[in-house]
Amino acid sequence: xxxxxxxxxxxxxxxxxxxxxxxxxxxxxxxxxxxxxxxxxxxxxxxxxxxxxxxxxxxxxxxxxxxxxxxxxxxxxxxxxxxxxxxxxxxxxxxxxxxxxxxxxxxxxxxxxxxxxxxxxxxxxxxxxxxxxxxxxxxxxxxxxxxxxxxxxxxxxxxxxxxxxxxxxxxxxxxxxxxxxxxxxxxxxxxxxxxxxxxxxxxxxxxxxxxxxxxxxxxxxxxxxxxxxxxxxxxxxxxxxxxxxxxxxxxxxxxxxxxxxxxxxxxxxxxxxxxxxxxxxxxxxxxxxxxxxxxxxxxxxxxxxxxxxxxxxxxxxxxxxxxxxxxxxxxxxxxxxxxxxxxxxxxxxxxxxxxxxxxxxxxxxxxxxxxxxxxxxxxxxx
Numbered sequence: 001x002x003x004x005x006x007x008x009x010x011x012x013x014x015x016x017x018x019x020x021x022x023x024x025x026x027x028x029x030x031x032x033x034x035x036x037x038x039x040x041x042x043x044x045x046x047x048x049x050x051x052x053x054x055x056x057x058x059x060x061x062x063x064x065x066x067x068x069x070x071x072x073x074x075x076x077x078x079x080x081x082x083x084x085x086x087x088x089x090x091x092x093x094x095x096x097x098x099x100x101x102x103x104x105x106x107x108x109x110x111x112x113x114x115x116x117x118x119x120x121x122x123x124x125x126x127x128x129x130x131x132x133x134x135x136x137x138x139x140x141x142x143x144x145x146x147x148x149x150x151x152x153x154x155x156x157x158x159x160x161x162x163x164x165x166x167x168x169x170x171x172x173x174x175x176x177x178x179x180x181x182x183x184x185x186x187x188x189x190x191x192x193x194x195x196x197x198x199x200x201x202x203x204x205x206x207x208x209x210x211x212x213x214x215x216x217x218x219x220x221x222x223x224x225x226x227x228x229x230x231x232x233x234x235x236x237x238x239x240x241x242x243x244x245x246x247x248x249x250x251x252x253x254x255x256x257x258x259x260x261x262x263x264x265x266x267x268x269x270x271x272x273x274x275x276x277x278x279x280x281x282x283x284x285x286x287x288x289x290x291x292x293x294x295x296x297x298x299x300x301x302x303x304x305x306x307x308x309x310x311x312x313x314x315x316x317x318x319x320x321x322x323x324x325x326x327x328x329x330x331x332x333x334x335x336x337x338x339x340x341x342x343x344x345x346x347x348x349x350x351x352x353x354x355x356x357x358x359x360x361x362x363x364x365x366x367x368x369x370x371x372x373x374x375x376x377x378x379x380x381x382x
Contacts, residue, residue, distance in 0.1 A: 003266040011094035012230035015044025015216030021329040024210040029063035033110025036212035044216040053105030086333035087365030087374025110212030144283030145197040161303040163190040165284040173323025175353040204284040206325035213334035235377030237263030255371040256293035278336035278363040333365040344380035
């Protein structure tokens with residue numbers, strides 16, 4: 001049986017929840033995860049007794065234990081599991097529902113990585129082990145800098161062109177009440193910002209902050225009895241790869257290509273059907289790779305394609321209309337699904353932030369240093 005027949009259209013998101021983003025010094029990662037989950041349950045109209053699936057993504061440093069969270073919630077779901085990446089979490093929840101293994105699945109993530117100082121590049125989180133750390137390459141931001149430097153060499157890209165990503169995301173974040181950084185940037189502001197690893201500047205990097213998100217998924221049949229507009233999963237793709245991104249032939253995230261092939265083939269959709277794109281970018285050059293690999297523009301041209309407001313809220317293809325991980329929040333992709341659901345339900349908090357005529361959204365997710373990728377297409381309504 002094909003992916004389209006077995007899974008697509010058979011699971012939908014009926015509840016989303018979020019905590020404040022930024023600094024939450026009086027809360028553990030588990031506190032934050034439970035907080036977000038309670039918000040999602042309230043949004044869905046369901047109760048914790050309705051849950052027969054619980055999926056938790058641990059945060060950096062090993063926090064976010066499903067046993068602790070399940071015990072504190074007082075739930076005993078049929079299926080309970082930790083998974084490491086948001087795209088995989090949502091896809092697994094959809095598979096559980098489509099197969100009949102579970103009817104209502106909660107997906108949750110919480111972190112206090114800002115206040116507990118578990119950060120990339122620290123002793124808590126190693127990237128390349130003996131191969132990279134000994135040379136000082138202990139942060140994926142350096143890999144992103146390699147990526148864009150290579151694009152400058154291969155395709156004549158400029159720092160000014162890359163600034164269009166940070167500027168667009170800053171303008172979107174300025175309208176988002178959940179965003180940590182709401183000050184809009186001009187291109188001049190961008191170019192005046194200090195380098196961290198040239199050619200990348202501080203505002204090309206994701207932040208490190210506390211916060212949590214949660215989603216409740218169920219079947220379209222169960223969703224029909226709930227008081228919220230469901231958002232249905234109509235496409236998904238995935239591709240695992242363990243090759244690190246600094247290898248020359250992997251610099252432009254090529255694992256997204258077979259992911260996109262599965263995504264478009266199974267869904268029967270294409271880039272022309274997408275009204276908004278969410279990229280788990282971490283660093284602004286990753287937006288360019290996603291635009292190319294998922295077919296929105298030709299390979300090597302994204303730095304030109306994004307100019308003149310094309311990816312801004314009122315542009316041809318809004319990209320990261322919440323502000324992205326360098327302006328809204330660093331939540332390893334969870335904020336993408338949260339905001340996509342809000343937008344598809346017509347619930348963007350500020351009228352200027354609501355994308356008109358929005359029907360179909362693509363969310364892409366990837367790891368920070370190696371290449372495994374996931375993608376999900378969401379559509380409003382069951």
